[in-house]
Amino acid sequence: MSDEESATKREQAQHVREMFAAIATRYDLLNHLLSGNVDQRWRRLVVKKMAMSLPATDARVLDVACGTGDLSLALVAGTRAQVIGLDFCRPMLDIAAGKSSERGFAIPYLEGDALKLPFRDQSFDGVTIAFGLRNLASFEGGLKELRRVLRPGGMLAVLEFSKPRMPILRSFFAVYFTKLLPLLGGLISGSKSAYEYLPDSVSRFPDQALLATLMKEVGFTEVAFQNLTGGIAALHTGKQPAL
Numbered sequence: 001m002s003d004e005e006s007a008t009k010r011e012q013a014q015h016v017r018e019m020f021a022a023i024a025t026r027y028d029l030l031n032h033l034l035s036g037n038v039d040q041r042w043r044r045l046v047v048k049k050m051a052m053s054l055p056a057t058d059a060r061v062l063d064v065a066c067g068t069g070d071l072s073l074a075l076v077a078g079t080r081a082q083v084i085g086l087d088f089c090r091p092m093l094d095i096a097a098g099k100s101s102e103r104g105f106a107i108p109y110l111e112g113d114a115l116k117l118p119f120r121d122q123s124f125d126g127v128t129i130a131f132g133l134r135n136l137a138s139f140e141g142g143l144k145e146l147r148r149v150l151r152p153g154g155m156l157a158v159l160e161f162s163k164p165r166m167p168i169l170r171s172f173f174a175v176y177f178t179k180l181l182p183l184l185g186g187l188i189s190g191s192k193s194a195y196e197y198l199p200d201s202v203s204r205f206p207d208q209a210l211l212a213t214l215m216k217e218v219g220f221t222e223v224a225f226q227n228l229t230g231g232i233a234a235l236h237t238g239k240q241p242a243l
């Protein structure tokens with residue numbers, strides 16, 4: 001990568017971090033409100049899939065781009081694994097830490113970059129990333145890094161917005177996402193640009209089939225996906241090949 005390209009990627013990451021810092025205190029409210037709380041149902045499905053793939057004892061799961069920790073909390077409640085949350089935005093992590101101590105969980109929340117995880121190779125039985133991959137400066141680089149920290153046979157679960165399957169749902173969703181959501185999100189969070197960034201980032205993100213292909217290309221096996229709510233979101237899973 002040229003110096004210019006890496007400077008652009010650094011700037012992009014800095015912009016994303018500042019954007020989430022600016023909306024951190026309103027993030028949960030807006031998430032649940034603007035999705036009609038369906039986001040929590042999607043996260044529970046991630047937990048269910050992950051729980052089925054984890055070893056019965058001493059499992060470790062890394063929740064990357066954990067934000068305010070909703071998935072980390074659901075993983076702790078729904079599996080027996082030790083869960084670690086990681087994000088590069090301190091204000092989001094502060095909220096995550098407050099929520100887990102309120103509920104009596106001791107989840108370690110670490111500040112770090114998904115593109116340069118501070119862990120040794122093959123140190124987790126499961127890795128999750130919910131609504132995070134789309135925000136990374138490199139999707140491919142992110143997937144490679146997530147794969148690096150998975151032990152052989154370990155599973156990655158990617159929850160992301162995707163492409164609605166039915167044309168009518170796609171049209172309705174496009175209007176909601178590009179017009180109504182920036183308006184409501186802007187009013188409630190005070191940052192219209194953050195809620196304009198959301199549809200932009202979704203439109204740049206690979207659809208279901210392309211993401212599955214990308215996962216295979218970086219070396220995941222058993223890659224599969226499930227459409228959620230008509231494909232508004234999708235849950236992709238893939239495994240680190242067994243030795």
Ligand SMILES: C[S@@+](CC[C@H](N)C(=O)[O-])C[C@H]1O[C@@H](n2cnc3c(N)ncnc32)[C@H](O)[C@@H]1O
Pocket residue numbers: 013016017020064065066067068069070071086087088089092112113114115129130131132135136137
């Ligand atoms: C839309 S939020 C998702 C938060 C959470 N996973 C959820 O399900 O609500 C995206 C998160 O990705 C984080 N993020 C974006 N790029 C990152 C990176 N390179 N490294 C670590 N975290 C990153 C942001 O700080 C933000 O908290």
